[in-house]
Amino acid sequence: MAHKYIVLIDSPDKKGLIQEITKILLDFNCNIDKNDEFVDKDNQIFFMRSEISVDNIDIALLKKTLQLALSKESNISIIDKDKKKKILILTTKENHVLGDILLRQYDNDLNINILAVISNRISTKSLAEKFGIKYTHIDTDNISREEHESLMINEIKKYDFDYIILAKYMRILSNNFVEKFQNKIINIHHSFLPAFIGANPYQKAFERGVKIIGATAHFVTKDLDEGPIITQDVQHVSHNYSLEEIKKSGRVIEKNTLNQALDLVVEDKVFIINNKTIVF
Amino acid sequence: MAHKYIVLIDSPDKKGLIQEITKILLDFNCNIDKNDEFVDKDNQIFFMRSEISVDNIDIALLKKTLQLALSKESNISIIDKDKKKKILILTTKENHVLGDILLRQYDNDLNINILAVISNRISTKSLAEKFGIKYTHIDTDNISREEHESLMINEIKKYDFDYIILAKYMRILSNNFVEKFQNKIINIHHSFLPAFIGANPYQKAFERGVKIIGATAHFVTKDLDEGPIITQDVQHVSHNYSLEEIKKSGRVIEKNTLNQALDLVVEDKVFIINNKTIVF
């Protein structure tokens, strides 16, 4: 029976690229089930995501053939469609985002394998353990910010993971941390960025009297809250919402927005270019 | 300078189609600016929409070459991207949908050329004429439904048009009418179809106590309110809305939903397959 792969390509744009790539896929007897392309005009880069079915295939050879045909600046990945993404989750004290991810893994609704939950507080432990997930508490007491982060990094490095999910991890990450895991850290920020950058966005939203609150799932880069946005969602609020009610509404948007982003990332539908994403 | 065209292809699906088509486009020295493909698995039909730029080109020859390469059941169109779509608008007594289309043409916000407004009531005349649009009133008084429709058809046939827009034209069209203008009539229905099929959807929505009202833009087929849906949109309402307030909210959704559909149709982004649409 045919096996399914996802082919991801980004390459400097030039005339004839689609023809060239699809010719090679055809030569390897691949059937294209679904195909998305996009040209970023500002950067003159071509992006392509193909879902292919093929019977027997030498993936390494296909990749090499594509690489030879395209320019040296191209990036090519060929991914087994069914393989679960390996995930680390970082939390602080809130359960709702973590819980939703745990439930979705439990329910086979998200193609992930949660390797562990690592937390600077103990409050999410009971929930993680209900679902049989390994839990590591790295306390912040009596140690410096640098020491804590260093312990976190050591713990993280024990795992062979695809992505780190910040499920309301309420610590600012240093450049050192972020650079170690480039394009691998996904955060949920509780505002429709770039509104209310930084701490206490709900408090700020309440004080500003906005009529819409939101959440933003984004890759984490050195610049706080400035990383490439994957998904955003919003909800209408009114003068009738207390700060507590804004926070409660916000929790729903947070978990939904992050989960939309996880669906996209897990299905290899997200490319990063500079501080933006291409989402197929 | 390069000229822009849109290539629309639907074809029985087979392996290698994209390669075959893009090879021909390359042979004709076309640059692909934007490309969308979709395979309808149920019907095994491949759909493709390419925006291409090319310097000098024999469009007829390109089309013929594509037609020869693809199976006989394929449909191929090559459309000048800048050419305005020629539109007839049918109205009854309401101004809001008509007005929004008139404004968008006036403002060069929609790439259309409104040839005429044809109405069974006189009430929209003043608005159409403000914008210098030809207006024909075909009264329903003292004539049968068949006679009226026959007069409408005769009037419509005077024009070389691309689409007929039913901008709140509140008459049921006969099969005879619909078959004459297949895939060319676009209607705005004031419900989120298939809820509240038929007459007085707002009244029915009010009586049912729904918390969401909507509108649906669709191609008109023989089966009333059953044609391929192009766009739908909705708005939250509450017990606090009177029937009049529901209707008022509805007017906003109606004009927005139809205008979204017009954007898509005018930019040749909509394919029809059976009672569904593919919208790129």
Place this chain on the structure above:
Amino acid sequence: MAHKYIVLIDSPDKKGLIQEITKILLDFNCNIDKNDEFVDKDNQIFFMRSEISVDNIDIALLKKTLQLALSKESNISIIDKDKKKKILILTTKENHVLGDILLRQYDNDLNINILAVISNRISTKSLAEKFGIKYTHIDTDNISREEHESLMINEIKKYDFDYIILAKYMRILSNNFVEKFQNKIINIHHSFLPAFIGANPYQKAFERGVKIIGATAHFVTKDLDEGPIITQDVQHVSHNYSLEEIKKSGRVIEKNTLNQALDLVVEDKVFIINNKTIVF
């Protein structure tokens, strides 16, 4: 310290009602923290929900005083704001809606006390038990529909509950069942009712080619899928969604829509009048 109550009143409308009621509340030294009123013009019924704070109060006397002042057709409830609502959950085989409610109770995000989960399938057992909730499986094998329902009713009657939540309970309830628990059964239907009434709404939505799918939380009455709607929500889909992808998107809307409804019901913000709701 002041205690908080919710006063719910519906009464045939007449001039001076608000003054009369608020006078009594003032006489009992109640402070009105929040007040909502609505007059259903069609039925000439006045609805009021007041959140009050008061130090020491004889609730029974306040209720009696209000009852004496208002007409005999009036209904008055005075509810302790902090008291948890007692909930029974009925499930079949799906985990996602159940899971979200369990998580929200676990996280103190919803002011409920889940007494038990009762299911006609065993598949949700493991999830309920993770959260320490009592689970009863009433199998449908080798018994008639009537026998099964009778067993369900017997089990339900063991509990002193406020509401029965049908968390994707996929059995049609008989009139007999519904009448026993009038205005106490809340269902989540996976369509934006009244579209796609009955079985397999996602299949029907897919076949119809709608561009929006939805979910509806409603009280269950004798007429299938015709009960008073509490909340509805929707999501845009496209030709690009397979039936499986529609179902997956639908699961998110289902759990969110039901949870919005539960928030409202649990906070005593929902009145029922005929087949409609007033939602403050």
Place this chain on the structure above:
Amino acid sequence: MAHKYIVLIDSPDKKGLIQEITKILLDFNCNIDKNDEFVDKDNQIFFMRSEISVDNIDIALLKKTLQLALSKESNISIIDKDKKKKILILTTKENHVLGDILLRQYDNDLNINILAVISNRISTKSLAEKFGIKYTHIDTDNISREEHESLMINEIKKYDFDYIILAKYMRILSNNFVEKFQNKIINIHHSFLPAFIGANPYQKAFERGVKIIGATAHFVTKDLDEGPIITQDVQHVSHNYSLEEIKKSGRVIEKNTLNQALDLVVEDKVFIINNKTIVF
């Protein structure tokens, strides 16, 4: 036949206020058709909006009676429900927001009387005049910013108006201007404030790679883009939107958001408190 009025009250909060006010309304034989109240806990201010019907009434006496009963810091307005709001519209070069307001007045969809359009560019003239609206062009050529604003103020002062609508008026207003027309100027800003404050929000949104764009209707205060927000709305966008397509989508949100705000303001549903609004 009964006449309809809207009673607007804000007052320092105290126990018994609703009772006191509704008692007076009852004494004057007013029937309350619709009633909304809100207590701003932070500022301890009570807000009330009542729609009343009454046969014969001395409005001045009712107002005086209410004023005597309430504290001196209270504000009371009693407004004839049917009276059109008198509007001045300021524009620069864009037609779409202006056009939508003109259409709604033409269609009796908004209870306003547009007194004049005043513009610093001539480009909206033709549209305003189609609808028979007086148009004044105050050119910015060869004069200082101060001189221009002074000419604008002189022109505005010729009119007895309720509100000034900035329908994409692209000039920054001085404190002097804003203070002259406090709580009377409504602007539409083309971002979901406070994101992208200042100039070129769409350009900034495009560069930031947001997945949602929006618009904000707000009262104008001395602090640029910091005034009380009336309504906000948003729309999802993707990497696939060019800057031009973002602007085009934005135009739809701009006109819809401002028109929602106008509905609310025209129906006297908006209170201002500090930099926030209460919207009933």
